[in-house]
């Protein structure tokens with residue numbers, strides 16, 4: 001398992017990594033994937049904490065007071081379609097209503113509070129829905145769309161390996177982080193995909209079939225960015241991932257500096 005680089009001081013920004021509520025055996029667990037946590041610590045140079053999905057019992061405003069940034073991870077579960085007025089899911093679709101009930105309000109609260117937000121895969125989809133967009137549930141069944149799903153029988157290095165190119169939107173944040181690159185290759189492990197991009201979002205990367213694969217949120221005061229692919233996978237070997245997590249980490253560090261400079265109220 002990859003060893004994350006340890007930040008050198010206690011001033012590292014605190015990044016909340018949202019959990020899934022998973023059934024493991026007889027019990028539920030609030031769980032987040034190691035590769036996301038390792039990428040936050042090693043790529044964003046942050047201090048990662050796993051956020052249980054307990055709202056409204058665990059107050060979202062208090063969560064935002066505790067962190068300098070938020071990472072919305074991927075997950076095998078799908079966003080429930082009633083959140084975007086979509087048709088019922090296919091029978092047997094895995095959902096995580098507790099994750100939905102936390103991530104969707106947390107996204108808008110974080111943007112309003114200026115808390116940096118990075119969404120990956122399911123997190124990308126959650127951000128689009130929270131901002132008012134909608135999703136294809138099985139994008140590979142839509143005429144003209146590519147197969148964006150991984151093959152379960154493939155080894156992980158194949159599943160998370162390069163899958164298709166995306167065009168980087170000129171003049172966008174991603175283009176800036178990538179020194180003006182016009183095309184990159186990304187991995188692809190998803191069935192859902194953007195059907196309508198939220199009006200509050202700006203497309204940052206597009207797949208050959210027209211599917212939006214990354215977007216930013218212009219109204220966000222610091223950082224709100226989402227990618228459909230998995231930059232956390234072997235992030236240290238991927239210059240695009242390193243640039244993305246570095247930009248996220250810098251925004252989180254700026255939030256921490258601003259927070260620490262505020263007078264402490266009793």
Ligand SMILES: N[C@@H](CCC(=O)NCCCC(=O)O)C(=O)O
Pocket residue numbers: 033073074075076077078079120121122123189190191192193230
């Ligand atoms: N369920 C959604 C999102 C897919 C996703 O996030 N896959 C990655 C799960 C495993 C991991 O965390 O790497 C969809 O199917 O579109």
